[in-house]
Amino acid sequence: MKHLAISFIMAFALAGALQAAARKAVVVQTTLGDIRIELYDETPAHRDNFLKLARSHFYDSVLFHRVVRNFVVQAGDPGSKRAEPGQMLGGGTLDYRIPAEIRLPRLYHKRGAVAMAREADEANPGRESDACQFYIVWGKRHSTAVVDEQRQRLDTLGGGATMTDEMASTYRKVGGLPQLDGLYTVFGEVTEGLDVVERMLEADTDDYDRPLDDIRIIAVRVEE
Template sequence: MKRISILACALGLAWSQLCAQTSTTEVLFETTKGNIRIALYDETPQHRDNFLKLTKMGTYDSLLFHRVIKDFMIQTGDIFSKHAKPGQLLGTGDYDYTQEAEFRLPKIFHRRGVVAAAREGDAKNPERRSGASQIYIVWGKTYDDRRLDYTQHKLDSITGGQVKLTPEMREVYKTIGGSPHLDGQYTVFGEIVEGLDVVEAIQKEATDKNDRPLEDIRILKATVTKDLPAPPTAKPAASRKASVRSKASRRR
């Protein structure tokens, strides 16, 4: 996979926007910088289920945050990073499948603290399908109206006018921050519910010319701490027949 080219709110509008998502599942990253807890959105079930599957497989255990850009994001999930040598170029390690995009604008967008899936660029990936394992956590920056207007102009050009920053989204970007230029192009599928201070610390780390931290920052262990409920177990055929016969006997 190619590298992506890419708190609490006191205001009523921003608060309603932030609380719009629903989550029944959570994953905990225990990292060398502290714990990060991620709630996964039920509105993006394909990405949610894939992330849970990979976590249970142990995919993220011992992986590095291999790409860190101050005031933008931190990225992990390169499966080649587990045993990477110092200074090794990373960013291409992933499984050999992709996921259909699950854009949920204007409800879910690139505000500070969300988790999204990395992917190959539009030239090779016009459907903007997500990669399998590489993810990034948004830090971003706050925007004023002038910069948001400019971002909207760029989004109109890139997406053919299909992505619009609503007044509620603009308010969040002005007060909380994020990366609005990624909206409608990368799938956001979760958010940080614990450890945003850890994300802030990581995005400030010194990096080399390829945006890899000079000091390795590693996910020691990734654990599903809140899972989907198991599907109900069907009754054995014999039990169902016995139940039918019992009801029939009562009717007679």
């Protein structure tokens, strides 16, 4: 029986490893270095949309137009490709939205998470995602009091939204943005290149959070 139990554990571990290995991944090549992102199978509409845009070279030459220390770096505005210095960015998009795929508590805003931006609830009560603008989470480490406050907020959302002990521990020890959980779709995570994100966050920015020295996506390569 003991050997059988061990065999089951090994089988489950192998299955988990194979599942992770089977995830689609992209490499975002930037002027500051490469960022590898694994895309979640639990959010197929977002995964497939991102892959489609990457394969069509949509992201080639777009800027990381929004950089907020201890918060996020954001890219994907098509109007940023030929933007003039000092031009306010962030309003460009495509002519569709992606239905929300919020998968709490499995997928959440831990440091390194990748999620889609969207319009505010007033114009977008279904919390549908923008077609092309995405952000990478940084987020500081949070106190127990802040984590507990966000846990209570999620409890009031209903619909299965909750904060697990694992999530709470990650927000305290690693960092992230628990205040965004339940509000935006997380569809991937950075597996290599968080140091590149950290360098982006050190950039000097203007009043619109745009880096004074452009940080550009050279290309997004899909790992086949």
